[in-house]
Amino acid sequence: MLEALQKVDGEALRRWAGVCVDGLTSRCEDINRLNVFPVPDSDTGTNLLFTMRAAAESAESADGSVADVAAALARGAVAGARGNSGVILSQVLRGIADVARLGHLDATSVRAALDQAAVLATDAISIPVEGTIVTVLRHAAAAAGACPRDTDLAGVVSAAAAGAVDALARTPSQLAELGRAGVVDAGGLGLVVILDALVGVITGVTPDRSGLALVAQVEVHPDAHRDRSDQDRHHRDHHDCQGGHVAQDAQHTLDYEVMYLVADTDETRIAVLRTRLGEVGDSVIVVGDGDGSWSVHVHCHDAGAAVEAGLAAGRVHGIRIDCFALDLVRGDTGSAMSVPGRRCVLAVVSGDGAAELFASEGAEVLRSDEQVTPEVLLDAIRRLSCTEVLVMPNGALPAQELLTVGALAREDHRSVLLLPTSSMVQGLAALAVHDTRRPAVDDGFAMSEAAASTRWGSVRVAEERSLTLMGTCEAGDGLGLIGHEVVVIAGDAADAGRRLLDQVLGVGGELVTLLLGAKATDELANALADHVAHRHPGVEVLVYPGGQDTDLVQVGVE
Incomplete structure (x- = not known):
């Protein structure tokens, strides 16, 4: 021994x-x-x-x-x-x-x-x-x-x-x-x-x-039943006083489990947050890691109110919203189109080439050539014949609207996970590691990690004179963006693309993905690929026709 x-x-x-x-x-x-x-x-x-x-x-x-x-x-x-x-x-x-x-x-x-x-x-x-x-x-x-x-x-x-x-x-x-x-x-x-x-x-x-x-x-012991019943009545009365929408059946339930992390805050604001969450729900747990980060958990009817309370307390991130009350009330009465155990990936994409590319990798495609609204995305999720849905919004909707879509989509007896893909090149990186053999939560984590580790930018042509963080650009100038911020202003798109590539590859990278827009020329694609080959040897370059209207080129670096 x-x-x-x-x-x-x-x-x-x-x-x-x-x-x-x-x-x-x-x-x-x-x-x-x-x-x-x-x-x-x-x-x-x-x-x-x-x-x-x-x-x-x-x-x-x-x-x-x-x-x-x-x-x-x-x-x-x-x-x-x-x-x-x-x-x-x-x-x-x-x-x-x-x-x-x-x-x-x-x-x-x-x-x-x-x-x-x-x-x-x-x-x-x-x-x-x-x-x-x-x-x-x-x-x-x-x-x-x-x-x-x-x-x-x-x-x-x-x-x-x-x-x-x-x-x-x-x-x-x-x-x-x-x-x-x-x-x-x-x-x-x-x-x-x-x-x-x-x-x-x-x-x-x-x-x-x-x-x-x-x-x-x-x-x-009878007291255990009585104490719990009294507690349930306390919660019902409390929520009624707060204007909450509480189920009137004998088994009191709440619709959503909301969890998120809060940073850049202090004990005083956390105390206020805990009180506010007690007003909008129950099962409130707010804990810290001893190093400035706090984890928040609450069961509630209004997921948006729970998240808003966190926003008032500090910087909120890592939001998760799960729906369970409707499943308990309805029983096993999910969508008639649902196939138990099947998992779908829904990608929001722009351009014919991008649609074909994502579809060829097994994703269901929602076109965003015209503006995608929360209602359109929700309808697309509901039309899928699967119980597990991984959604890649690819920057089509802001975070708050996506939270609403996710919460409503989960009402239909299905698991819906929104992945943090802010661009189509991040979506491609996530799709590359998709594996239906893993549990959905692990698959979603791996895809989210792949998306988060992909630095992305884009090349555009300025349509008019305007002020950016890098100064004033003129109509026709080439612009290089990292994320949503202009970091390069150049005389043409090719020069902007080369300088953008130098910036995103300056901290390393093994693979560059170029997703070409509808107006991108072969000459531009060749110029950017050649630049990587000469200035950053050993870095692989993949070029795909995307066909998107907004970006002349989307750039992803892994």
Whole structure:
């Protein structure tokens, strides 16, 4: 048997994160099947796995110190948190990071870390409910704290895991929804997996939980039903007072789960945000990573109001909106055209050449030669005969309109993911890594990452005299843009294109994609390709006819 660790260093912490990912992967479906609270949407295991995987990937680039690895785990978990359970998991890692700043994690500091995690998780929740992952976390911390002072690290983490198991077994008697379903809390089981992984890393032996009872016939204490009913009435009354549109059936549900990240803010503005979210919804959780970034979670009827509250608090990014209430109300009555399990990619494109190019790569195409409105995009999504839709807007609509489209599209019993493609060349990069064999969330992540890593620009000809950030241009001048900003003004399009290429390739690149517009000549295409070959040897150039009217050439660099 391996000798138990007396302290956790950075490498052991990183190894623990990997073991957590493996453990959650193997138990993901078990955890999903237990998911009945707060919404029975069978995704708790998936959310925990996604969150832990984001944390582990963040820690890969950290240096070897325990403080830096722990901080990276917390940052990654907060940034990648999914669902209530994922946000709570991020606070477990935040608690460890707060204590690891001292430079070590031994028996004493691990107790402190679990205590800190329990405090952070409890404080993050708008209305704490017994019988959830937070309850299990609190009892795990208490069990670790009850160990004699001379207990070694292995004893402390083993006691914490055992305390979590005991608390998990009691969750059906604490929470009415669990008692009626006869199951333990899904998030609590996930926490047991995570603590058992820590025991395995420290002692070399992972506890055998094959006999762990996940289903139990219990008699729920009447007070549990009454307390929950009173709480539901409180929420209904509260939302009615706020003018919210609350379902009038016995099972109170909300339509959307909204999550996003907030940066460039402070504690005061976050406190205001938490209050405002409590007015527009419930299941409010607002947590920080200890390094200036905050993760926000809320269930609500008005997704736009939840996002607007965040915009008032700071810089909002990483917005996710999922719809679940209509699925619960309607049952399995999705679109008649839906084919379960089929995934489609919908690309918004301009130009005959671009339409053929995207279609040849397997994408469904929505032409944007004329202006695309939110209604047109929504109709195109609804006409697709698939339950999973990845949408590449390619810059056709602003972010706020896309949020509305996404929220409405999810009402039709389908999963819709909007990818951050701001141009057709970014869309092509995303489409190149599309793989239907992966889960939709992983496929969307890989495509989003490919799009985000593609620098893009465009070459245009000025139609009139105007003022830009680079100065005044005259009609007929060649313009080079990076994103939406003019960075080059030249005498003609070819010169503007060459100078633009030098800028976007100045920080590196292996592949340049040139998507030629309707008015681009062969001479222009050849001039730009030759420039790359002579000035940037080793960089591959792909040239495609796009046929778009707005850009003479779109440029993508990977």
